[in-house]
């Protein structure tokens with residue numbers, strides 16, 4: 001029934017501009033970025049918007065951190081893809097394996113080829129669990145947990161809740177990554193839980209991060225360090241997760257010639273991440289493998305009918321859902337300008353955000369620009385980033401509703 005309704009809407013849209021050719025816009029990826037931009041573009045006349053997406057369910061990733069930390073249920077984070085896809089947008093279930101930007105066509109794993117007038121790449125970033133020897137095997141056993149997939153987050157919730165003694169290692173992954181700092185979220189939630197249960201004294205919490213401090217911004221870093229100290233979390237900054245021995249329950253961390261082994265009872269790890277290889281094979285990538293767009297306009301530097309946003313785009317800022325909201329606004333406006341033959345008028349300013357839950361009631365809402373300088377949503381509220389109840393309510397309760405009802409429909 002909903003497919004029928006979508007077809008009728010598309011027909012009506014085509015009829016509404018007599019004689020005007022319909023422009024085919026193909027969006028690769030029906031995640032946060034793909035659906036946000038598809039929702040915006042489908043409201044414009046003369047565009048036929050198709051999203052190519054292999055998954056049948058859509059996950060709101062930020063909730064995975066709350067789930068892992070025991071502050072949300074897994075069912076809250078997931079909806080059927082068909083329901084999440086904005087009305088009027090066609091969904092092709094499939095995976096793109098190649099882009100031919102010279103011929104304006106993409107090829108799917110099924111062998112099918114789909115042509116386009118405009119292409120928007122919103123395929124996210126791939127999780128590369130095998131980049132750390134032993135990490136995949138460790139995640140497969142009961143002591144391996146993470147907020148980076150929904151099943152592992154659900155496993156984390158129970159494992160962290162039931163632990164009463166031992167050592168827990170939380171490992172943040174290196175950049176490039178999707179919101180790397182959120183690996184800390186379940187750590188603070190669990191630390192507070194253990195304190196409330198009276199078992200904190202029997203649990204050693206170890207935080208391993210490739211970064212030199214808890215955040216790239218000094219003010220945010222100081223705020224998070226205060227919480228690390230408050231919970232008695234042992235920190236290993238500028239250390240990489242090098243190897244995991246799941247059988248012995250031991251991680252090796254280090255950098256340069258320095259090596260250290262830590263035995264664990266639970267390992268909470270974020271996977272290393274990388275762009276998809278077909279982006280580079282299609283000639284769309286920059287030197288790092290991300291889609292080579294102008295970070296301000298989001299238009300491809302070589303192919304004027306190719307655009308990108310979200311985790312797949314080379315935007316020179318930290319990747320986040322908050323960043324995508326601004327990018328979708330920019331891309332939609334610039335796409336309209338391009339079709340009208342105008343100068344591209346919208347500029348993405350590099351805004352990004354890493355909200356870190358530091359207790360079950362408070363969040364450090366860290367908003368930055370592309371140079372890691374504070375960029376609060378509420379102008380002149382320079383201390384908005386500080387631990388607050390208000391930002392917890394926003395992150396835990398308001399944003400998920402805004403996401404499902406407005407962001408994915410291209411309305412926010």
Ligand SMILES: Cc1cc2nc3c(=O)[nH]c(=O)nc-3n(C[C@H](O)[C@H](O)[C@H](O)COP(=O)(O)OP(=O)(O)OC[C@H]3O[C@@H](n4cnc5c(N)ncnc54)[C@H](O)[C@@H]3O)c2cc1C
Pocket residue numbers: 028029030031032033034052053054055061062063064065094095096097122123124125147148149178179182276309310311312319320321322323324353354355
């Ligand atoms: C655990 C976690 C917590 C986070 N917390 C926050 C937070 O608190 N605040 C915040 O602002 N951001 C947060 N983020 C970041 C935010 O969720 C991401 O930046 C955002 O989801 C990226 O959107 P995207 O559409 O670029 O990628 P995705 O949402 O990953 O979507 C990409 C889509 O493309 C599809 N795809 C991939 N390859 C292909 C292909 N070959 N063909 C067709 N489709 C393909 C995938 O199936 C996927 O559905 C978090 C991320 C994670 C992982």
